[in-house]
Amino acid sequence: MKLYFSPGACSLSPHIVLHELGLPFEAVQVDLKSKRLKDGADFWKINPKGYVPTLQLDDGAILTEGPAIVQYLADQKPTAGLAPANGTFARYRLQEWLNFISTELHKQFSPLFNPASTDAVKQAQQERLAERFREIVAAMGAAPYLLGDQFTVADAYLYTVLTWAGIVGVDLAPYPALQAFMKRVEARPAVKATLAAERAAKKN
Incomplete structure (x- = not known):
């Protein structure tokens, strides 16, 4: 491949x-x-x-x-174990997260990378991302990963998107759970x- x-x-x-x-x-x-x-x-x-x-x-x-x-x-x-078996409810939950990250996080970052975006647009995007971050933190609760104790492909995607935060000036400090998630993923060999x-x- x-x-x-x-x-x-x-x-x-x-x-x-x-x-x-x-x-x-x-x-x-x-x-x-x-x-x-x-x-x-x-x-x-x-x-x-x-x-x-x-x-x-x-x-x-x-x-x-x-x-x-x-x-x-x-x-x-x-x-x-990076994805639950096809046909199981857990697999659909994985797909739910992948879709959420793709549409509600990944694409929301795009205007922040665009030099043509106005300050107003960037501020609006920051607010949208903040709302989504709160939703992720609430959904994860005390679990280490999106689907619980098992690291999956959804976590790899979430980690990837969150690495862009520092590049475009999105502060993750208000979300210690996300910061802990990032460190947890980065510790994986x-x-x-x-x-x-x-x-x-x-x-x-």
Whole structure:
């Protein structure tokens, strides 16, 4: 398999999942501005959407969209427990979280990265995110992860999105539970390995 990624982008989520699962894969870095690979290849020809993450299977099939990719990966090694079994209510709960993170967090961060966004727009986005953060904290309660005691692909996605907070000036200090969640995830060996790999890629 090949994971097309860009350091710090939402492709961090499946990158973490691949390390958690211990599946063999090749990480292929994409320059999101030029839409080129390191060897100069045109990324548009691989994924016409032009963004990461993109997963290429050994048979050449292409899978896009982070929530779909991480579930596909988890199902390749179900014994790892990164996703509940298909057809169970717990699996639908996982999908509920993946959809929530995608629509209510991931896309809410986008205007904060846009230099054309006005201060009013950014303030509105900050308020929307604050509301969503409170909802996550309330839903998690005392549990270490979104689905309880088990780390899942939804946690990898939530962690990925929350890493952007400091970049765009979103303060997580009012949410100690989220800060604790971030530290808990960062302590995982697979996450440490992924972050190290992305830092190294960014330097090259």
